[in-house]
Amino acid sequence: MDSxxxxxxxxxxxxxxxxxxxxxxxxxxxxxxxxxTGGQWLEGATGPSLGARFEGTNxxxxxxxxxxxxxxxxxxxxxxxxxxxxxxxxxxxWLFTMTATEVGCELRESWSDRRPPSFLAEDAEAGFDRAxxxxxxxxxxxxxxxxxxxx
Numbered sequence: 001m002d003s004x005x006x007x008x009x010x011x012x013x014x015x016x017x018x019x020x021x022x023x024x025x026x027x028x029x030x031x032x033x034x035x036x037t038g039g040q041w042l043e044g045a046t047g048p049s050l051g052a053r054f055e056g057t058n059x060x061x062x063x064x065x066x067x068x069x070x071x072x073x074x075x076x077x078x079x080x081x082x083x084x085x086x087x088x089x090x091x092x093x094w095l096f097t098m099t100a101t102e103v104g105c106e107l108r109e110s111w112s113d114r115r116p117p118s119f120l121a122e123d124a125e126a127g128f129d130r131a132x133x134x135x136x137x138x139x140x141x142x143x144x145x146x147x148x149x150x151x
Contacts (some may be wrong), residue, residue, distance in 0.1 A: 006135050009108040010142040014149035016077040016098035016105040022149055023096040023107070024048040024080045026056070032144035034137045035060050050074040056084065060133075067091060071117070083114075090114040107145060129137045 012019055019021030022028060024047075026039035037057045039145050045052040052071045058064065065086070073095060081095035093112040098105045111134055113120075 005112045005131065006138065007108055007110040008135070008138045008142060009014045009106050010118070010146050011101060011103055011106050012146045012149050013104040016100055019098050019105055019107050019149050020080060020096075022145060023098075024074075026054055030057075031150065032141045034140050035133075037064075039069075048074055048080060054082075089116055089119070104149075107142060109142055111138060 005026045026036075026041065029036050030038035035058050038058050039054050039056040042046065042053040042055055045054070048071055050071055050073070052074075054069050054071075056067045056069055058067065067084045067086045069082040069084045071080070071082050071122070073079045074094070077098060079095065081093070083093050084091040092114050093110075095108075095110040097108045099108070111135075113130060115130075120130075
């Protein structure tokens, strides 16, 4: 999870602790993301920790689906990252990092597309540009998180 296809950031007038609590709250992520509708911890996990697994639920237009993810970075007030799979396929890597600033913190959201070539071809055939969609989605998520954390 060292290189990402896209990354964007926003400054938030809230502490890294507050922002971390929000980005690692699966149930609330659906409040900010244009595609993710929430999630739940799996296999007895009750919250985020390194190696914890969760199911994420998603909706885009009329399509709904769920994915499975494993937490790959868990550094309270600094980083929350996870690797997403669907069935046996690698789908994506996500990383949220918080860096303290004079105002509060900078929140950076990073994404890497890990889908197999057949998935990319299917999207192209359907006229869907996942990268363009995700760039817009990340910006929307960051702006909504900022509004919530600063309220």
